[in-house]
Amino acid sequence: MVRPLLGRAGLPTDGWNAHRLSRRDDAVMHRVVVKLTAPGRAPLVTKLVFRPHDRDAFAKSADRQRAVTAAMGQGAHIHAVDPDVQMVLMDFVPGETLFDLCTGRKVADHARALKVAGHWVDRFHRHDRFEPRRFQPKFTLSHLHKLHGSVRDGTFRIPQRKAFQAFLQHTIESAPEPEDCTTIAAVGHGDLNMRNILIDGDQACGLDYGAPGLLPVGHDLARLFCHYGTLCAAPGARGDGPLPGIDLGPFFNGYTLTGPDDAVVAFLCKARLIRDWQTIPKAALKRSVAQQMRFRGIQKLTQAICS
Numbered sequence: 243m244v245r246p247l248l249g250r251a252g253l254p255t256d257g258w259n260a261h262r263l264s265r266r267d268d269a270v271m272h273r274v275v276v277k278l279t280a281p282g283r284a285p286l287v288t289k290l291v292f293r294p295h296d297r298d299a300f301a302k303s304a305d306r307q308r309a310v311t312a313a314m315g316q317g318a319h320i321h322a323v324d325p326d327v328q329m330v331l332m333d334f335v336p337g338e339t340l341f342d343l344c345t346g347r348k349v350a351d352h353a354r355a356l357k358v359a360g361h362w363v364d365r366f367h368r369h370d371r372f373e374p375r376r377f378q379p380k381f382t383l384s385h386l387h388k389l390h391g392s393v394r395d396g397t398f399r400i401p402q403r404k405a406f407q408a409f410l411q412h413t414i415e416s417a418p419e420p421e422d423c424t425t426i427a428a429v430g431h432g433d434l435n436m437r438n439i440l441i442d443g444d445q446a447c448g449l450d451y452g453a454p455g456l457l458p459v460g461h462d463l464a465r466l467f468c469h470y471g472t473l474c475a476a477p478g479a480r481g482d483g484p485l486p487g488i489d490l491g492p493f494f495n496g497y498t499l500t501g502p503d504d505a506v507v508a509f510l511c512k513a514r515l516i517r518d519w520q521t522i523p524k525a526a527l528k529r530s531v532a533q534q535m536r537f538r539g540i541q542k543l544t545q546a547i548c549s
Contacts (some may be wrong), residue, residue, distance in 0.1 A: 297326060460500075
């Protein structure tokens with residue numbers, strides 16, 4: 243299946259050894275990532291996405307990776323793309339994801355990886371247009387009020403409904419005041435979770451970019467922080483950042499475009515937790531192991547925020 247892409251890239255189509263790096267197959271996505279090696283040649287990676295199938299979105303994601311790689315001077319160079327099959331052929335970049343570096347390890351051992359990740363996200367947010375911006379919480383608040391009504395009248399069903407409503411009300415009431423709404427907007431990643439930052443020593447690069455947009459950096463940061471806080475770092479006695487008890491100080495040692503006291507980032511973290519909570523099936527038996535783990539993390543974080 244990869245031979246047409248190898249040929250299109252001007253590379254030999256035979257003599258490669260394949261080794262599967264990862265596979266994801268759940269209700270949201272089915273994709274496989276494979277490493278290709280051949281004597282005397284730099285290793286390559288091919289990614290094949292079986293579902294969801296969206297030819298245009300796949301092509302745009304590849305185009306964005308090309309643009310970011312060229313602008314930042316690092317990352318996985320793309321050799322060939324087939325949007326119809328949803329397969330891409332690119333350079334192999336060594337390293338481990340931020341998720342793998344933090345999962346199953348003591349929180350005290352996360353500091354170096356978080357700092358490297360913070361430095362890369364800072365560079366990424368600066369590589370294109372960025373500017374001060376006045377955040378307007380009214381748009382997020384309008385959505386939250388509608389959601390509150392849908393949960394109250396039973397239109398939208400959610401696990402632990404009363405706890406969800408309490409956290410939703412807390413988030414609405416804690417929206418930042420106008421004087422606290424100055425933040426930084428930048429061209430965002432679009433899906434900045436821990437699996438989309440690859441780290442090798444003191445170097446990092448991004449993976450799987452979403453649609454670009456000039457938005458408050460808190461949207462990217464909230465996605466990343468909530469992923470970390472729910473899956474890798476249970477709330478503790480101390481923390482330096484927008485999530486109570488989650489020590490994001492090492493990240494902000496690398497990331498300086500805004501700081502841990504940014505009220506917009508804190509508010510968007512709460513909104514992100516609400517969004518993540520909405521993806522959890524109401525019936526426990528319908529949840530995957532990953533969903534159950536994430537839900538436990540969401541519950542711990544929201545309880546810490548409200549306490």
